[in-house]
Amino acid sequence: MNKLQAMEVFIQVVDCGSFTRAAEMLDLPKATVSTLIQSLESALAVKLLHRTTRQVMITSDGAAYYERCVQILSDVRDAEESLSRHRLSPSGRLRVDTPTGLSSEILVPALPGFFERYPDITLELGSTDRPVDLVEEGVDCAVRGGELVDPNLIARRIGVINFVTCASPDYIARYGMPQHPRDLERHRCVNYFSARTGKIAKWDFTRDGERIEVALAGQIALNDSNAYVHAGLAGLGIIMMTDYLLAGHIAAGRIVPVLPEWRMDPLPVHVVYPQNRHLSAKVRVFVEWISELFANHPHLRLQAPRPQAQAAQTAAQAV
CATH class of the missing domain: 3.40.190.290 (D-Maltodextrin-Binding Protein; domain 2)
Known part of the structure; x- marks a missing residue:
């Protein structure tokens, strides 16, 4: 058994709550995912997951092991990046989700500059005004407008929308x-x-x-x-x-x-990513790039925060 691969599979199963979904995300046969989890449980001599026909639930031992696996894999990736050229030239697939208007008007026109700076990154840009589940849908990071209420996401404020x-x-x-x-x-x-x-x-x-x-x-x-x-x-x-x-x-x-003297409260804009997911070099450089993009845009640059109306929060997905 490849212990690091088994840890990665275990983390994905917990994040997705499903063996089938984890197998799809990792591009592995479902049987391989099941075998790796069983081998991991046998090697540890503990039950990591409760499995039924409808759901997968983590045990108390599994929860403790999950936190250690996340940290171990993060440390391994940090060690690899510190010795690799990818620290200076990040590479690989990057999945980002943004609202439709922001994507078409702001991000896509600026992407030639991003690819000139980071030619080895392959970007999958999802454009939707529907809020996505980052873990469930395999999204590395997302741009969101409005006040954030999900405690499972880490957020960096990058701008404001009027x-x-x-x-x-x-x-x-x-x-x-x-x-x-x-x-x-x-x-x-x-x-x-x-x-x-x-x-x-x-x-x-x-x-x-x-x-x-x-x-x-x-x-x-x-x-x-x-x-x-x-x-x-x-x-x-x-x-x-x-x-x-x-x-x-x-x-x-x-x-x-119309009514130019009457304004709606502005919305803060954040880049968000799951708190238990390793912030890879490719995610890190994208966050830095889009922060710079907003900082240089006359309509989006960060301003002093103002009180947010409830209606503004409801309209957050319109950005």
Whole structure:
């Protein structure tokens, strides 16, 4: 038995809660995964996992062994990287998940610079406004907007996202310009709903210490930020979206700001990764690169934090 391989398989089974899923993630036959776990238990003379037809549960001995395995494999990788050229030139597959608008507007245009700096990394970039389970879906790290509530993730704050309310010139010509957030109740507004909960995000506005929160009826609701922007451009109604997605359209006159004195609270943006997963060189350099990218972007650079409204947290996946 390859003890290090068995440890890695054991960690993956615990993380996934499934022999089948662990085998898929490791690209191994399920029988091989089962055999390695059985060999490991025999060598240790302890039961590491309780297995039923429906689930896999870790034992108390298994939990203690899991923590030691994570540390041992982390130390082994650190030792290998310290003696390898990959410390200076990271390589291998890197799976990253980002919101759709951020991916298309910010990350993808900047990737030539990333690959010029790190030519040996193969990037798999998932783009979705649905929050993913990093461990279950094999994601190395993810970019997320809003306050974080998952204690199993380590987060590094890299920037902030601001929102702007807009409508197309055709819409304004037809329905007029609202002067106050309450006026939106008489307008057509495009809503955004959570891909996770299906809940419609409320519209939240602040001005000079005054806060107004409104729930607006609309003919259409979307859960994809790029589609949401195009709904506004098509004149379907008033939208509230991240300013970096709308800046070019505003400059070109395709869409115009509405209620410019009323703003939504900004959202913090983080890079997150599982706390029990080794932070490899390829993940480390990606985190540093995207932090630098945000720091140099006029709409995303880190600012002093402001209080977050509940509506802002609900809309976090729209970034």
